[in-house]
Amino acid sequence: MTTTLPAAERAPRTPRPPRAARVAKGKRPGRRFAWAPYVLIAPAVAILLAALAYPVGWQLVTSFKEFGLAQQFGQAAEFTGLDNYITIVSNPDTWMVVVRSVAFCLVNAFLTVIVGTGLATLMNAVPKAVRLILQVCLLLAWAMPVVAVMTVWNWLFDWNHGTINWLAVQAGADQYWHHNWLEKPLSFYLVATIIIVWMSVPFVAFSVYAGLTQVSGEVLEAAQIDGANWWQRFSRIVMPLIRPVLMIVLLLQIIWDLRVFTQIRMLQDRGSFPSPTDLLGTYIYREGVGANHFGMAAAMSVFVLIITVIAAWPYVRSLMKEEAI
Amino acid sequence: MKWLHRAGRSLASILAIAVALIWVFPVYWMINSAFLPNTKLTAATPTFLPFDGSLTNFKLVLGQGTFGAALKMSLIITLTTVFFTLLFAFLAALAISRYRFKGRKSFVLAVLFIQMLPAEGLFLAQYSMIRSVNLLGTALGVSIIYIAAVVPFTVWMLRGFVAGIPADLEEAAMVDGLSRTKAFFRITFPLLAPGLVASGVYAFLQAWNEFTVALVLLQGDTKTLPLWLRAFIQQSSQHEIDWGQVMAASTLVAVPVIIFFLLVQGRMTSGLVAGAVKG
Numbered sequence: 001m002t003t004t005l006p007a008a009e010r011a012p013r014t015p016r017p018p019r020a021a022r023v024a025k026g027k028r029p030g031r032r033f034a035w036a037p038y039v040l041i042a043p044a045v046a047i048l049l050a051a052l053a054y055p056v057g058w059q060l061v062t063s064f065k066e067f068g069l070a071q072q073f074g075q076a077a078e079f080t081g082l083d084n085y086i087t088i089v090s091n092p093d094t095w096m097v098v099v100r101s102v103a104f105c106l107v108n109a110f111l112t113v114i115v116g117t118g119l120a121t122l123m124n125a126v127p128k129a130v131r132l133i134l135q136v137c138l139l140l141a142w143a144m145p146v147v148a149v150m151t152v153w154n155w156l157f158d159w160n161h162g163t164i165n166w167l168a169v170q171a172g173a174d175q176y177w178h179h180n181w182l183e184k185p186l187s188f189y190l191v192a193t194i195i196i197v198w199m200s201v202p203f204v205a206f207s208v209y210a211g212l213t214q215v216s217g218e219v220l221e222a223a224q225i226d227g228a229n230w231w232q233r234f235s236r237i238v239m240p241l242i243r244p245v246l247m248i249v250l251l252l253q254i255i256w257d258l259r260v261f262t263q264i265r266m267l268q269d270r271g272s273f274p275s276p277t278d279l280l281g282t283y284i285y286r287e288g289v290g291a292n293h294f295g296m297a298a299a300m301s302v303f304v305l306i307i308t309v310i311a312a313w314p315y316v317r318s319l320m321k322e323e324a325i
Numbered sequence: 326m327k328w329l330h331r332a333g334r335s336l337a338s339i340l341a342i343a344v345a346l347i348w349v350f351p352v353y354w355m356i357n358s359a360f361l362p363n364t365k366l367t368a369a370t371p372t373f374l375p376f377d378g379s380l381t382n383f384k385l386v387l388g389q390g391t392f393g394a395a396l397k398m399s400l401i402i403t404l405t406t407v408f409f410t411l412l413f414a415f416l417a418a419l420a421i422s423r424y425r426f427k428g429r430k431s432f433v434l435a436v437l438f439i440q441m442l443p444a445e446g447l448f449l450a451q452y453s454m455i456r457s458v459n460l461l462g463t464a465l466g467v468s469i470i471y472i473a474a475v476v477p478f479t480v481w482m483l484r485g486f487v488a489g490i491p492a493d494l495e496e497a498a499m500v501d502g503l504s505r506t507k508a509f510f511r512i513t514f515p516l517l518a519p520g521l522v523a524s525g526v527y528a529f530l531q532a533w534n535e536f537t538v539a540l541v542l543l544q545g546d547t548k549t550l551p552l553w554l555r556a557f558i559q560q561s562s563q564h565e566i567d568w569g570q571v572m573a574a575s576t577l578v579a580v581p582v583i584i585f586f587l588l589v590q591g592r593m594t595s596g597l598v599a600g601a602v603k604g
Contacts, residue, residue: 040420041432043413044476051473052439055450061451119344125337138347140352143586145534147551148579151558152355155568161367163354198348252478262536266555288449289541297449309438316437320430 059298067295077295082121084299094283094300098307101258101280104189108196108260113246115197116204123205124212135206142202150266153195157181166299182270188277192263204249211242251312252296258308261285280304335515355579358572359383366568382573386557392577395553398464399533402549405468406532407525410475414524415517417476419485433484436477448541455542467542467549473531479524486520487513526586533582550578569571 061085065077088094119138121132144152156163159180168176182188215238223233261281269276278286284304290298358366360378386392396468419434421429451470452461460466490513499506536551543552557574 036419037424037426037429040416041426044417044480045432047409047413047469047473047476048439049453050434051454052447052468054454055447058450058453059447122337122341122344125334126341127334127338130338130341134341134345137349138585139586141348143530143583144352144579145551145554145582147534147536147554148355148575149351150471151554151571151575152351155358155572156351158568163371164373194436199350202348206584265537269558285448294449301447314439316434320433320437 013047063299063302065295069292074185090224097283107255108257112200116201117208119205120208123209138202147260154270162172185276211245215241285294355572355575359576363569380571385571395548395550399550401464402467403532406471407528409472410479410528414476414483415562417480418487421488422484436480439477452541462547470538475528475531482524490516554578
């Protein structure tokens with residue numbers, strides 16, 4: 001990693017052609033030094049190959065092997081073809097986890113983007129002082145390390161002395177006294193959704209707000225004078241302008257929420273029954289690290305990768321098209 | 326009609342304040358609970374203000390003497406990650422937004438797709454790889470994985486910033502007699518500062534907060550702050566969990582990040598503005 005550094009630092013210092021030639025060639029001076037961009041991307045490519053491509057390759061190979069505890073301790077791993085994959089596809093538990101994960105991911109991603117866009121619109125509508133308060137509060141939530149987030153939410157939802165139960169009882173819902181939110185899967189997912197939306201919304205809100213500030217006030221005013229109501233102005237002028245930003249944050253949320261791990265894991269730390277609440281991340285972790293079925297875990301990861309690529313492909317393509325990369 | 330507009334505006338303000346309070350409450354609650362003794366926390370009615378609070382929880386947490394080492398480990402890993410991520414991502418962003426070259430599109434596609442790799446399936450491979458180069462339990466081993474994890478998004482973010490600065494500016498300076506390198510550092514680089522700050526903050530947060538890779542690669546006594554916090558909770562849950570101390574520990578982990586965040590808040594917001602709009 002460090003060995004690539006000198007080359008990278010040298011990169012911008014391209015040899016300097018005679019001045020007349022530079023001016024004459026005009027528009028795109030980069031074209032003459034075809035090697036320059038490759039030097040520039042070399043360090044990034046090197047680290048990605050070393051720390052990601054190699055593990056992905058290892059994982060692909062392992063997914064076709066019988067790789068358990070014995071192999072971890074040195075026994076040669078035998079190739080078993082598609083065995084691992086067949087086991088996964090024919091196991092109804094796996095399909096349950098997949099369906100749950102995809103549903104959970106979509107609900108969370110869309111909820112986050114909707115709430116985030118709402119808050120961005122709100123930021124745009126209030127006076128500067130109020131906006132600053134809202135922004136600081138969102139930043140504070142955003143700045144919280146995920147482990148600290150899980151710790152404090154576990155405390156808020158604590159069955160015994162948690163503040164949420166106390167509030168519910170104060171509001172007259174007595175059945176929530178000593179209510180364990182993490183016991184039933186559906187309520188477990190509700191808690192997880194609240195936490196994930198809480199921690200993901202600031203990023204979306206700031207990004208969308210950034211997009212909103214680029215919407216010209218004059219155009220909006222002109223539309224208003226021409227008789228466009230609030231909704232028409234939002235859907236016909238604002239929406240098309242912030243659509244690229246929305247697409248990007250939605251794509252990122254879907255990717256991040258599909259592989260959500262720490263939140264589920266740390267809620268499971270407090271709740272009692274892990275397996276009915278497993279999503280893909282914790283399921284793979286349990287198979288691999290917990291049960292030592294590394295080959296199976298690797299096959300499952302490849303399976304997840306394929307699902308993700310299929311799900312995200314249309315987004316990536318439209319992003320590339322819109323951005324004209 | 327003006328009063329209607331004004332009424333709508335103050336209604337929006339009230340709503341915004343309410344939302345702000347909801348969002349900040351967990352953060353406040355963590356800090357509030359950290360100052361309260363366990364008897365107050367387990368009382369029938371919660372204590373909403375830490376008026377008769379004390380530093381006892383913090384003293385008990387720090388008295389165990391494991392916090393300092395974890396803080397040092399976290400700092401080393403985070404700063405290494407931020408430095409190399411910014412350097413690598415900046416150079417790559419420059420390449421893809423200033424040059425047209427063969428393989429450029431594949432590189433951008435790879436950058437976008439790499440973020441989708443299900444990390445949970447890679448730990449084992451990363452573990453065996455880091456072990457084979459004898460970097461298990463070291464800051465460098467963790468940093469390598471972190472840099473690779475953060476670089477793709479940072480490239481994508483910085484690309485937007487670089488693309489937002491017209492190359493004409495540089496070219497005009499070059500016509501005026503500056504070399505390409507000088508033109509870049511005098512003209513483009515200062516305009517990029519907000520982008521670099523925003524990306525740097527992103528990398529900082531990712532590395533500072535990361536939990537699972539650290540869990541796999543740092544077994545034994547070397548711990549980053551998140552690992553230290555989880556170990557602390559587990560230790561506390563062996564008896565009746567002491568939420569006051571757990572919240573104090575949590576506050577110690579979160580506060581450096583929060584202070585850091587508030588310091589760069591202004592620049593970060595404006596940085597995000599430019600970055601998000603350009604994609």
